[in-house]
Amino acid sequence: MGHGQQEKVATSLAGAVSEEISASLAPVDAELERHYPGDPGTRQPVHTVYVSGDAFAADTIRSWGERALAALDEHAPDAASFGAVLGLAGDLAGPVYDRVRAKLEREPIDDLRVDFEDGYGARPDAEEDEAAARAARLIAQAHAEGGTAAPYMGIRMKCMEAPVRQRGIRTLDIFLTGLMEAGGLPDGLVLTLPKVTYAEQVTVMARLLGEFEKVRGLEPGRIGFEIQIETSQAILAADGTATVARMIRAAEGRATGLHYGTFDYSACLGVSAAYQASDHPAADHAKAIMQVAAAGTGVRVSDGSTNVLPVGPRAQVHDAWRLHYGLTRRALARAYYQGWDMHPGHLPTRYAAVFAFYREGFEQAAARLARYAGRGGGDVMDEPATAKALSGYLLRGLDCGALDDAEVAKATGLTRVDLEGFAAPRRDDLTASAK
Numbered sequence: 001m002g003h004g005q006q007e008k009v010a011t012s013l014a015g016a017v018s019e020e021i022s023a024s025l026a027p028v029d030a031e032l033e034r035h036y037p038g039d040p041g042t043r044q045p046v047h048t049v050y051v052s053g054d055a056f057a058a059d060t061i062r063s064w065g066e067r068a069l070a071a072l073d074e075h076a077p078d079a080a081s082f083g084a085v086l087g088l089a090g091d092l093a094g095p096v097y098d099r100v101r102a103k104l105e106r107e108p109i110d111d112l113r114v115d116f117e118d119g120y121g122a123r124p125d126a127e128e129d130e131a132a133a134r135a136a137r138l139i140a141q142a143h144a145e146g147g148t149a150a151p152y153m154g155i156r157m158k159c160m161e162a163p164v165r166q167r168g169i170r171t172l173d174i175f176l177t178g179l180m181e182a183g184g185l186p187d188g189l190v191l192t193l194p195k196v197t198y199a200e201q202v203t204v205m206a207r208l209l210g211e212f213e214k215v216r217g218l219e220p221g222r223i224g225f226e227i228q229i230e231t232s233q234a235i236l237a238a239d240g241t242a243t244v245a246r247m248i249r250a251a252e253g254r255a256t257g258l259h260y261g262t263f264d265y266s267a268c269l270g271v272s273a274a275y276q277a278s279d280h281p282a283a284d285h286a287k288a289i290m291q292v293a294a295a296g297t298g299v300r301v302s303d304g305s306t307n308v309l310p311v312g313p314r315a316q317v318h319d320a321w322r323l324h325y326g327l328t329r330r331a332l333a334r335a336y337y338q339g340w341d342m343h344p345g346h347l348p349t350r351y352a353a354v355f356a357f358y359r360e361g362f363e364q365a366a367a368r369l370a371r372y373a374g375r376g377g378g379d380v381m382d383e384p385a386t387a388k389a390l391s392g393y394l395l396r397g398l399d400c401g402a403l404d405d406a407e408v409a410k411a412t413g414l415t416r417v418d419l420e421g422f423a424a425p426r427r428d429d430l431t432a433s434a435k
Helices: 015-024 026-035 060-075 079-086 090-106 125-145 165-181 199-216 243-250 262-268 281-294 314-333 344-374 384-400 405-412 416-423 427-434
Strands: 047-052 111-115 152-156 189-193 225-229 255-260 300-302 339-341
Touching: 015 026, 060 090, 060 314, 060 344, 079 090, 079 314, 079 344, 090 344, 111 189, 125 152, 125 165, 152 165, 165 199, 189 199, 189 255, 199 225, 199 243, 225 243, 243 255, 243 281, 255 281, 262 281, 281 300, 314 339, 314 344, 339 344, 344 384, 344 405, 344 416, 384 405, 384 416, 405 416
Parallel strands: 047 111, 047 339, 111 152, 152 189, 189 225, 225 255, 255 300
Antiparallel strands: none
């Protein structure tokens, strides 16, 4: 056989068989594309901070940063003392501490939710009307001024249960209308629907937002929302199926996140107050179901919070910091990249845990990805799925501020565009790599 000539291989099936199979699976292909588009590739906040609708003010974000820095100054004024409290290695304590302080000065809150539900309670209608309108004005103003808004901001309305349904719908309408009147919906707008028990409640939320878009001339699907998982019925339906999976489907592409509600969910299962925590087995079970239901859909999962506040004497603050740091690191290892923070004193340990998580694993992840990209040697043979996880890890580290563009590029030899290509490969790329 001449050079360059390819030996002809024998086959038995007619080409028409393959074509018929492809035609029969066309609906499945379309279903996969529609319901499992993959991660959106946008920045995910590392936490959500809830502030009651009556307490939210123009200086809330700056105030939280100042209070967090004051807590550091009082209880861990340098890298060595902070590292000793949290058990950070000596070579890690300095970079983490410096980054924590810089984050608190520059952008203390990633995601702010003005709360009109449990943190707000029942108020006279006129009072809640005004608070919702004020939230819209302040958020619009923060975005207009630049530098004073959190990357993500929005409200948590009351749920779709009968006693509070109309109040929740009205608050949402006032808030969204206020934003539109102030210039339009800002980027990073996030809405949270709490205490969801039936997929039908998600369906009506999607319909409600669609009606608002129609009235205001917005692009269909412009407004998304998070689904808060706080009841046993949201995890397991009466027929034994996973309700949360139905909820994602019922949102018709509008669901952006699933947020676990630590205390409501625990209480729903009868867990005693002293044991209600995000590392309780009941919490692990619920979040595992949420994680599997959301995988590949583009819907992100968030952990809940701890109600142990870092206040009081130094020893008590340090104990609360260690607890919060440990719970956050535990969540990150389980791929829950977001959680809730309830107090300014939680911010130092939120960012310390996140920054340490990415800096500790940076060198190994970068080296493995560099070897994969260059098809080099090494003691671990990685596959495309692992390269996807490695690049996703580095991108999250960059997005949260734990890593810098220059050090990632130096360690991997890859640009951010390269990393994004590995993190979200196109289907035709995956097909080619499998051949």
